[in-house]
Amino acid sequence: MAHAHKLEIFRGLLKFKSNTQKIWGVLVFLTLVTAVEVALGIIKPHALTGNTILGMKILNWIFIILTLVKAYYIAWDFMHLRDEKSSLRRAVVWTAIFLIAYLTFILLVEGNYIYNVFKDGFLTWNF
Amino acid sequence: MDSTVTTGVEEGVWSGGDNRPLGASYGKMMMWFFILSDALTFSGFLxxxxxxxxxxxxxxxxxxxxxxxxxxxxxxxxxYYVAFMTFVLIMSSVTMVLAVDAGHKMKKNSVIWYMFLTIIGGAIFVGSQAWEWATFIRGDYGAVETKGGRILQFVNADTGERAALADFAVTLPEERAIHERKNGVWFYKEGSLPTYSVNEVLEGFKANSNIVIRTETINEAGEKEVLSRQESLAKLQNATQVVEGANLIHNEYGSRLFADFFFFITGFHGFHVFSGVMFNLIIFFNVALGTYEKRGHYEMVEKVGLYWHFVDLVWVFVFTFFYLV
Known part of the structure; x- marks a missing residue:
């Protein structure tokens, strides 16, 4: 089994002495990211909610990117994907990424379309 | 004879797990593929x-x-509380990895200890979830629902703070025929009634000039639109019922679908956490009884650990998409 743990995170920027130490390091990192998310969610800085990139508020981009970062470290270090063979890793991760990206794209575009129908169509619903 | 293609005739193809595709044991690989399919279910919800x-x-x-x-x-x-719940779940994920790590080193007592902490963390999370549901179902301010199924909430015009129905609604001497088995459809029960009737809210609204209505509409500033006194009175004419708290059909927070998704997504996740705690308990007892010590490896802890981390992973996404974004 995975007795040989890969002990570096951040592309080798941080190398831990033992697996236990790496676990605590990742915990500190995840807690930090969560704290940043919650702080931003409570303060909601105007500069981030007022401006958009590609039609989405900057704040929401930050939330989603930080979530993916957290997901990466949970999967790679807690679920030991870092120590698995790349074939297993790819079979699991890419399948999920492609299917979820597809599903999300289809449903969000459709939801937006219905929003426009409700808005511009001859239909009163908000009364 | 050899009309079908077979490879590796020497090794048994389904021989009980001694052949390890993708470098993982049969059980572990299948746990991964189960997690993959479960992830797709959750992403369907989200x-x-x-x-x-x-x-x-x-x-x-x-x-x-x-x-x-x-x-x-x-x-x-x-x-704050949801952030706390997130932290509890991440923390219990950490104790789980520590249990797996101790398992690799064949340290039975550490595994027992870490599994125990993981179970406690899971129990705190499920308890918090239950509390969150109870608070959500009870509601706090109350609102009225219009003919079109939209929710109208009340705010104090001076302070801009939310006003609860109890703050301004009056009590009118109203009579209501109570449904009984003998005078109506016998298998219908008397439904539960909100504290105030629409009329009582309406009269209370007219009597308190500093109460105005907040609609569901979000304005440019990202806040809910607050109507003037005149507009509020006009809107209130469409009110059909008082809503307190939430269920699958009505909720005082706004769009009905919001409560439905809250119940389904956090419910489905909460059910996963609950079953995770159950699996952890079984493994905990197995470890304590020395099952894996005799077997020579603690892979079962690792497999259940994968499931437990997955529950954490899903929560990270639910937290973002339900609470933050």
Whole structure:
């Protein structure tokens, strides 16, 4: 089994002495990211909610990117994907990424379309 | 004879797990593929949530204003408790990895100890989830629903703070025929009634000149639109019923779908956490009884650990898409 743990995170920027130490390091990192998310969610800085990139508020981009970062470290270090063979890793991760990206794209575009129908169509619903 | 293609005739193909495709044992690989399919189920839920939210993007409830409670404290603390729950779950994920790590080193007592902590963390999370549900179902301010199924909430015009129905509604000497088995359809029960009738809210509204209505619509500043006194009175004419708290059909927070998705997504996740705690318990007892010590390896701890981390992973996404975004 995975007795040989890969002990570096951040592309080798941080190398831990033992697996236990790496676990605590990742915990500190995840807690930090969560704290940043919650702080931003409570303060909601105007500069981030007022401006958009590609039609989405900057704040929401930050939330989603930080979530993916957290997901990466949970999967790679807690679920030991870092120590698995790349074939297993790819079979699991890419399948999920492609299917979820597809599903999300289809449903969000459709939801937006219905929003426009409700808005511009001859239909009163908000009364 | 050899009409079908076979490879590796020497090794048994389904021989009980001694051949390890992708470098993982049969059980571990299957756990991964189960997690993959479960992840797709959850993303189906979350994508459906996104669909409904995009559909009603201008009237969707603002999560910060819905989840503002912390047990044993009064006041407005948006997100703090959910953040605490997230931390508890991440923490119990950490004790789980530590258990797996101790398992690799064949340290039975550490595994027992870490599994125990993991179970406690899971139990705290499920308990918090239950509390969150109870608070959500009970509701706090109350609202009225219009003919079109939209929710009208009340705010204090001077302070801009939410006003509860109890703050301004009057009590009228109203009579209501009570449904009994002998005078109606026998298998219908008397439904539960809100504290105030629409009339009582309406009269109370007219008597208190500093109460105005907040609609579901979100304005440019990202806040819920507050109507003037005149507009409020006109809107109130359409009110058909008083809504307190939430169920699958009505909720005082806004769009009906919001409560539905809250119940389904956090419910489905909470069920996963609950079953995770059960699996952890079974493994905990197995470890304590020395089953894996005799077997020579603690792979079962690792497999259940994968499931437990997955539950954490899903929560990270639910937290973002339900509470933050």
């Amino acid at each position: 994508a459906a949530y996104g669909f409904s939210r995009f559909k009603f993007i201008e009237t969707w409830p603002i999560a910060d204003e819905v989840f503002t409670h912390v047990p044993f404290f009064h006041g407005n603390y948006p997100m």
